[in-house]
Amino acid sequence: MTKHRSDETVTMQSVAVAAGVSPMTVSNTFRYPERVQEETRLRVLTIAAELGYVPNHAAGNLASGQSRVIGAVIPSIKNSSFYNYVRGMQDAVATQGYQLILKLADSLAQEAAAIRTFVGLRVAGIALVGDEHEQDARMLLRKTGVPVVESWVHETPFDMAVGYSTADATRALTQLLIDGGHRRIGFVGYDGDVSSRFTERLPTFRQTLEQAGLESNRIVLIDQADGFGAGPKALQALCTIDPDLDAILCPTDIVAAGVLFECGRRSWTVPDRLAVAGWGDYEIASEITPGITTIHPHAYDMGQQAMSLIIDRTTGKDQDKTLVDTGFHIVRRCSA
Amino acid sequence: MTKHRSDETVTMQSVAVAAGVSPMTVSNTFRYPERVQEETRLRVLTIAAELGYVPNHAAGNLASGQSRVIGAVIPSIKNSSFYNYVRGMQDAVATQGYQLILKLADSLAQEAAAIRTFVGLRVAGIALVGDEHEQDARMLLRKTGVPVVESWVHETPFDMAVGYSTADATRALTQLLIDGGHRRIGFVGYDGDVSSRFTERLPTFRQTLEQAGLESNRIVLIDQADGFGAGPKALQALCTIDPDLDAILCPTDIVAAGVLFECGRRSWTVPDRLAVAGWGDYEIASEITPGITTIHPHAYDMGQQAMSLIIDRTTGKDQDKTLVDTGFHIVRRCSA
DNA sequence: GCGGATTATTGTAGCGCTACAAAACACAAA
DNA sequence: TTTGTGTTTTGTAGCGCTACAATAATCCGC
Structure with missing residues (x-):
């Protein structure tokens, strides 16, 4: 007894027979169309379409050792922060x-598990967010040598990276609050197992304040999972430290929006009573009243560049490009 | 010259040699651990870990015709609506x-393209959202016979489906507004190439109003891509039809939030001047003030059930289960 | 009309893994 | 010791596709 699958399976072989050519010609039609004469190519494509043939990626991957699938690990789709990033990649x-x-x-x-899956799939490259990864995952990536690009990372990449300087952005945003006349500025950060693109902000915030001769003790750390709800909590906690707080720097626009909601409940005017700065330029930042002053990270660009790095690596050009700075800009709205 | 890849590639063969067993034993260790004696299994696993071996899914897929990867097509990650759905699936x-x-x-x-990719990958099953798909894609799915589950679909599935009744939910929500004493109720829908889970709502809305002896002419259609910004636009348009509009039914909580922002700008009180109902129970619905009255669709459940349907199908049990109703409930908050 | 260069097509030999059946082994009963 | 039963391990023969080299077909100038 043979091991043939259901005879209805459409394979390259069956397309080849139906089109009266060799399997290799079918293969070339799909992978290197220019190698096949137009007439032949059209015939093959027609037959393939009729038969509903879809090349078996697993078999092709196995035979060639190549893949045209790239895997990306995304931290969360809870908020829109990665929407533009993913769109850029797509x-x-x-x-x-x-x-x-x-x-x-x-x-x-979970990231490590995702990486294992992608490695098992033998993808052409892997895109990660941030520069913190499990040791096992790092070793696996090193050993297999898949092209890896980290996003939202600005220096010392594992392999390749695309991002912008969190420090520069933090400094610019903090300075903007100082220049706006605010003196009692609070900082909201995340605690727990959190990417360095968040933890890096606090030192820069402190430093900027100290250079301006201001106190930098108005700091509170909250749970990353909280979303909008973190805003009220953080504001509450900061007011315990200083009831006369006059500005607040939030880790995301979502938290900033939460703070704005809470300001509404307290009948605090923004930015007069409290200036609010966000991060990420989420959609809500421009729609809420007052609009949120925030960091726009060029996420779409980042996604595009991340993919270009991987594709250029696999196709052999620009082997040496390893770090791309996509920059950021401050979007000035009414909240600060 | 042979076609061997870089000799550093860790294959099942190399693990087998290092562990002093046959390749089949390595294979069994990973796929059917209970078939391998504990001592042998541990040795193989240790060696595999040392070597950093990750089974080549492409090869396994090709040899067995089976896959343990399921593909899901998601319409968008722009908002949080699919967060719980994806979490349930994961x-x-x-x-x-x-x-x-x-x-x-x-x-x-794009959905059709995604389906082609998944079919090319020979995934174990495919999860789609909604019941509208390109004809080519439908034919491809039929021909290949992959298990397909549609979510947010309540009847006449293509293959299998999991969802809740949009009509029931629309009726319940509309009735809630009527029972709240509102008589001049507006409806916001989407126009263009939009899933039936949205278009189905309008007829039910109309019917419910007419059964209550109310006018059902306060209707406006907006672009799905607009997000928060759609709220102000829709409110504006509805006010042109009826300046004394006293309630509004939005397609999503995002649009409802946009309406609330606009109410704030106009100094309209909610729900007294205008009652607002949303859909989806997004995070913002509970965080904004006033909280948005909305439909909670049990998306997490839906995701879980969708995967169960596919896995049960491939493992051969519950072949006949084809439609799961995960229901919904109304979350009553202050906005209506 | 013919060598020589170019273009188009085709066998061959695996890629790394698994289904299946056969074989080896362990151990209890006869 | 032999037989039978159950458990554990192992060859064999592909899965569907592609790299590579070889062959066949076509074209050009002189």
Whole structure:
């Protein structure tokens, strides 16, 4: 007894027979169309379409050792922060004939699992967010040598990286509050197992304040999972430290929006009673009243560049490009 | 010259040699651990870990014709609406040893492309959102026979489906507004290429109003891509039809939040001047003031059930289960 | 009309893994 | 010791595709 699958399976072989050519010609039609004469190519494509043939990526991957699928690990889709990033990635791979697949990971352990899956799939490259990864995952990536690009990372990449300087952005935003005449500025950060793109902000915040001769003790750390709800909590905690707090720097626009909601409940005017700064330029930042002053991180660009780095690496050009700075800009709205 | 890849590639063969067993024993260790004696299994696992071996999914897929990867197509990650859905899917597959990969698709064409990719990958099953798909994609799915589950779909599934009754939910929400004493109720819908889970609502809305002896002409259609910004636009348009509008039914909580922002700008009190109802129970619905009265769709459940349907199908049990109703409930907050 | 260069097509030999059946082994009963 | 039963391990033969080299077909100038 043979091991043939259901005879209805459409394989390259069956397309080849139906089109009266060899399997290799079918293969070339899909992978290197220019190698096949137009007439032949059209015939093959027609037959393939009729039969509903879809090349078996697993077999192709196995035979060639190559893949046109890139895997990206995304921390969360809870908020819109990664929307533009993913859109940039999708658009970039689409124009190059690659495919993007996503895995969500809320923790480093989940990220490591996602990386294992992608490695098992033998993807062409892996895009990660941030520069903190499990040791096992790092070793696996090193050993297999898959191209890896980290996003939201600005220096000393594991392999390649694309991002902007969190420190520069923090400094600019803090300075903006100082220049606005605020003196009692509070900082909201995340605690727990959190990416360095958040933890890096606090030292810069402190330093900027101290250089301006201001106190930098108005600091509170909250749980990353809280979303909007973190705003009221953080404001409450900061008011315990200083009831006369006059400005607040939030880790995301979502937290900032939460703070604005709470200001509404307290009948505090923004920015007169309290100036509020966010981060990320989420959609809500421009829609809420007052609009949130925030950091716009060029996430779409980041996604595009991340994919370009991987694709250029696999196609052999720009082997040495390893770090791309996509910059940021401050969006000045009414909240600060 | 042979076609061997870099000799550093860790294959099942190399693990087998290092562990002093046959390749099949290594294979069994990973796929059917209970078939291998504990001592042998441990030795193989240790060696595999040392070598950093990750089974080549492509090869396994090719040889067995089976896959433990399930593909899901998500319309968008712009808002949090699919967060719980994806979380439910992830949690469900994790406990069964499967893997979930995602593709984003903002249009039917992109969905079709995503389906092609998944079919090319020979995934174990495909999860889609909604019941509208390109004809080519439908044919491809039929021909290949992959298990397909549609979510947010309540009847006549393509293959399997999990969802809740949009009509029931619309009726309940509309009735709530009527019972609240509102008589001049407006409806905001989406126009253009939009899933039936939105378009189905309008007829039910109309019917419910007419049964209560009310006018049902306060209707406006907006662009789905607008997000928060759609709220102000829709309110503006409805006020042109009826300046004394006293309630509004929004397609999502995002639009409802946009309406609330606009009410704030106009100094309209909610719900006295205008009652606002949303849909989806997004995070913002509970955090904004006033809280948004909305439909909670049990998305987490939906995700879990969707994966269960696929996994049960591939493992051969519950072949006949084809439609799961996960229900909904109304979350009553202050906005209506 | 013919060598030589170019273009188009085709066998061959695996890629790394698994289904299946056969074989080896362990151990209790006869 | 032999037989039978159950458990553990191992060859064999592909899965569907592609790299590579070889062959076949076509074209050009002289």
